[in-house]
Amino acid sequence: MEFRSDMTVHLIKHAAEDADVVFAARVSTQGGMSRYNESSKGDAGLINFLMRDRHGSPFEHANFTFYIEAPIFVVREFMRHRAGWSYNEESGRYKELAPVFYKPADGRPLRQVGKPGAYKYVAGDYKQKVTIKGDIERISTEAYTTYKRLLDMDVAREVARMVLPVNLYTSFYATCNARSLMHFLSLRTHDESSTFPSFPQREIEMVAEKMEDYLHYYMPETWRAFxxxxxxxx
Amino acid sequence: MEFRSDMTVHLIKHAAEDADVVFAARVSTQGGMSRYNESSKGDAGLINFLMRDRHGSPFEHANFTFYIEAPIFVVREFMRHRAGWSYNEESGRYKELAPVFYKPADGRPLRQVGKPGAYKYVAGDYKQKVTIKGDIERISTEAYTTYKRLLDMDVAREVARMVLPVNLYTSFYATCNARSLMHFLSLRTHDESSTFPSFPQREIEMVAEKMEDYLHYYMPETWRAFxxxxxxxx
Amino acid sequence: MEFRSDMTVHLIKHAAEDADVVFAARVSTQGGMSRYNESSKGDAGLINFLMRDRHGSPFEHANFTFYIEAPIFVVREFMRHRAGWSYNEESGRYKELAPVFYKPADGRPLRQVGKPGAYKYVAGDYKQKVTIKGDIERISTEAYTTYKRLLDMDVAREVARMVLPVNLYTSFYATCNARSLMHFLSLRTHDESSTFPSFPQREIEMVAEKMEDYLHYYMPETWRAFxxxxxxxx
Amino acid sequence: MEFRSDMTVHLIKHAAEDADVVFAARVSTQGGMSRYNESSKGDAGLINFLMRDRHGSPFEHANFTFYIEAPIFVVREFMRHRAGWSYNEESGRYKELAPVFYKPADGRPLRQVGKPGAYKYVAGDYKQKVTIKGDIERISTEAYTTYKRLLDMDVAREVARMVLPVNLYTSFYATCNARSLMHFLSLRTHDESSTFPSFPQREIEMVAEKMEDYLHYYMPETWRAFxxxxxxxx
Incomplete structure (x- = not known):
């Protein structure tokens, strides 16, 4: 049994740079085939104009493929993002699932205050912290032990897995473009400076933050304009 | 605690009849606005031609909205269908989840034979049947009891739910069109007469079969051509 | 030869009312199957909250099917809208195209001022008005006469049509949902009160305005919140 | 004035190789992060299995970006492909369009025989060939001369372009993945060996054939399985 409190996000490959946005945008106004050149690479002004006036399509030609490990309850939210996303996930029908479970880290706020749509979360007290950790470890262990025993009895994997809790880790590949990634980030991170602030669950935000680092690194002008x-x- | 072995599928509303396919197809060949009339309602020949030659777009103008109750492990597979689908699902962040869990019915095959991509499932023996039911009831009950106790301790719903297993029922609305519905049916039902046979998990097939009944009833010529x-x- | 300056937009069918948004949203917070009832029909507050906080998915369960006649240069822009749209259009390969062409009405601004992304258009002078009308009538007539002569010589329709100009009218069916329709309206109408003002070509805005009337009529609370x-x- | 009979298709960039399919598929059955290695690069058997059993999602992680020049009547058909495609096209509102027009090459069949859905095309006679070329040159030239005169009179580009015929070349960037590309190829090429033969217009097939060459070159096992x-x- 392994208990983790972090998320894995690896960039597997990318065909994404600021110049992709620029060359795609320029076909509208210039026609023909823009070449990659120094001037296009640094065209922060054009990228900012496109972002501000919501010309989204030029951002669709830059692609990222990520490998992600996260608990099922996070992946359920993640895969609601459909437009501009492609997925392949580990299957509980085709393989035996590994005993890796999520448990909140010490600092994870445990209490929910405020109202629907704008919940805030505050630190739990000592008793809450101890209880939640103990409960998660106990239920995860019991569920996984049961899962293994059912497999040993030759019960089908797709049936045995029904007892596993949603804090079980799963792994998947996700391919998106810069536009669909920014849409995801706008909904799955909380930033006070946002025009439309979102209130995501902390665990999916942990995944989103790691993805945003890659956007920032490989498409700095796009990220800055965002x-x-x-x-x-x- | 409630244990169920069935799936709920209600048709909430529909704007779907065979004539929708016919009028959309006729705009290609006749232009102008076809009227609904008796002849168009019965144009089985045109519908069969469109299906056979894979002209899919005319089937997209007929819409269905379903209300569905199914376990999380089924809904996870369901929501991988993206093109032509819209969803709204019960939220474990916004509401307390009800203690309703799936357990396989007596006849549910429990053993998996064959190879990946074409698994077959055969009946379990007596010991398997008894064990799986007992285990599912036990784990579900323990997990839900723990969930409730955490809520009583004022732990946030989004944290407490982490202990719940994937056989918990959830509810959602799904809107699709006749084309995306047929795509779903082709992958989520097993039919020996299919050109490309699929091997879905039985539980999602139970949902698919109920959806197919509605397609059959409201768009009989389309279903027959399919x-x-x-x-x-x- | 027929010359028109207007656009045709008929609502063919709809399964769209404000209550569709409400029942879909309530499944998140209440679970279970909301019934259509008086209170849900008038829930302007919930609809406004969803719009303001950009919870878009509940608006996807309301569908509209339109029949539209517009010139090719308008339809080219229209069909760039992909997510949540389905189309079937008159085919120049399968049928002989009718001699109906667009020419700007008297009041149509003819001169472009300002800079890319925020063009404004102002009235043409007398000479411009006369010239553009004469030119459009002349080119359209010559092109169509040539098209017909080629067809009479037994040239394939798909080849003969190559000479026809983009002001030729075409007809198509478009099915969308309330969310994709609002996205279209936000980009294809110009409204000073918009948070992100758009600068569409006047001719597609004429189509958009007629579509907006239907949204306003059938989903008044949704339109008001928009x-x-x-x-x-x- | 320039008259062309060919199509331009350049691969601008790609993140596409057979190994992309393999690593995405393996996450289902093995979980974890497959590494690129020699064995995965040559796994023709797995790719063929995925193609045969219609497991499409692993093919979505391989991306291509093309620059294309084609006449408007071709691009109108092209952009009907929506799922898995992104576009940016030259704008007749933002730039002056260049005088480049399509005319059929000598060998292009000019007569249509057979019935809707399965048209065949046969060679034109001498008179047809001479007439179609003369007509296309004449109408294109008159239309473009008129377009230029309107621009010289300070008529807005978006108005002046209304007189231009659909054989005018336009240019665009298109990004797709291997799955959406194969879907396009299945509908826009004619191959006697196809399970579901298509009957595309020759001009879009010319574009499709060039795109297929790139698929064949960069993803040879995928193409072979297709x-x-x-x-x-x-």
Whole structure:
């Protein structure tokens, strides 16, 4: 049994740079085939204009493929993002699932205050912290032990897995483009400077933050324009 | 605690009849606005031609909205269907989840034979049947009791739910069109007469069969053409 | 030869009312199957909250099917809208195209001022008006006469049509949902009160305005919330 | 004035190789992060299995970005492909369009025989060939001369372009994945060995054939499996 409190996000490959946005946008106004050149690589002004005026399509030609490990309850939210996303996930029908479970880290806020749509979360007290950890470890262990015993009895994997809790880790590949990624980030991170603030569950935000690092690194002008324009996806 | 072995599928509303396919197809060949009339309602020949030659777009103008109750492990597979589908699901962050869990019915095959991609399932023996039921009831009850106790301790719903197993029922609305519905049916039902046979998990097939009944009832010529042409979605 | 300056938009069918949004949203917070009832029909507050906080998915369960006649240059822009749209269009390969062409009405601004992304258009002078009308009539007539002569010589329709100009009318069916329709309206109408103002070509705006009338009529609370929240599609 | 009979298709960039399919498929059955290695690169058997059993999602992680020049009547058909495609096209509102027009090459069949859905095309006679070329040159030239005169009179580009015929070339960027590309190829090429033969217009097939060359070159096992399994997109 392994208990983790973190998320894995690896960038498997990418065909994504700021110049992709620029060359795609320029076909509208210039026609013909823009070449990659120094001037296009640094065209922060054009990228900011596109972001501000919500011309989203030029951002669709830059692609990222991620490998992600996260608990089922996170992946359930993740895969609701459909437009511009492709997925392949580990299957509980085709393979035996590994005993890796999520448990909140010490600092994870445990209490929910405020109202629907704008919940805030505050630190749990000592008793809550101890109880939640103990409960998660106990239920996860019992469920997994049961799962294994059912497999040993030759029960089908797709049946045995029914007892496993949603804090079980799963792994998947996700391919998206810069536009669909920014849309995801706008909904799955909380940033006070956003024009339309979102209130995501902390665990999916942990995944989103790691993905945002890659966007920031490989498409710095795009990321800056996103940030500067209220984190509204174009 | 409630244990169920069935799936709920209600048709909430529909704007779907065979004539929708016919009027959309006729705009290609006749232009102008076809009227609903008796002849168009019965145009089985045109519908069969469209299905056979895989002209899929005319089937997209007929819409269905379903209300569905199914366990999480089924809904996870369901929501992988993206193109032509819209969803709204019960939220474990916004509401307390009810203690309703899936357990396999007596006749549910429990053993998996064959190889990946074409698994077959055969009846379990007496010991398997007794064990799986007992285990599911036990784990579900323990998990839900723990969930409730955490809520009583004022732990946030989004944290407490982490202990719940994937056989918990959830509810959602799904809107699709006749084309996306047939695509779903081709992958989530097993029919020996299919050109490309699929091997879905029995529980999602139970949902799919109920959805197919509605397609059959409201769009009989479309359904017949689907069946006659190897259940390949156009 | 027929010359028109207007657009045709007929609502063929709809399964769309404000209550569709409400019942879909309530499944998140209440679970179970909301019934259509008086209170849900008038829930303007919930609809406004969803719009403001950009919870878009509940708006996807309301569907509209339109029959539209517009010139090719308009339909080219229209069909770039992909997510949540289905189309079937008159085919120049399968049928002989009718001699119906667009020419700008008297009041149509003819001169473009300002800069890319925010063009404004102002009235043409007398000479421009006369010339553009004469030119459009002349080219359209010559092109169509040539098209017909080629057809009379038994040239394939798909080849003969190559000479026809983009002001030729075409007809198509379009099915969308309330969310994809609002996204279209936000980009294809110009409204000073918009949070993100758009600068569409006047001819597609004429189509969009007629579509908006239907949204306003059949989903008044949704339309009001859209208007009140800066015409940003949720 | 320039008259062309060919299509331009350049591969601008790609993140596409057979190994992309393999690593995405293996996450289902093995979990974890497959590494690129020699064995995965040559796994023709797995790719063929995925194609045959229509497991399409692993093919979505391989991306291509093309630059294409084609006449408007071709691009109108092209952009009907929506799922898994992103576009940016030259704009007749933002730039002056260049005088480049399509005219059929000598060998292009000019007469249409057979019935809707399965048209065949046969060679034109001498008179047809001479007439169609003369007519296309004449109408294109008159239309473009008129377009330029209107621009010289300070008429807005978006108005002046209304006189231009659909054989005018336009340019665009298109990004797709291997799955959406195969779907396009299955509908826009004609191959006698196809399980579901299509009857595309020759001009879009010319574009499709060039795109297929790139698929063949960069993903040879994927292309072979596509060909071997009746050119049915998975």
């Amino acid at each position: 940030q500067r324009n209220g984190r509204v996806a174009p | 069946q006659r042409n190897g259940r390949v979605a156009p | 208007q009140r929240n800066g015409r940003v599609a949720p | 060909q071997r399994n009746g050119r049915v997109a998975p």
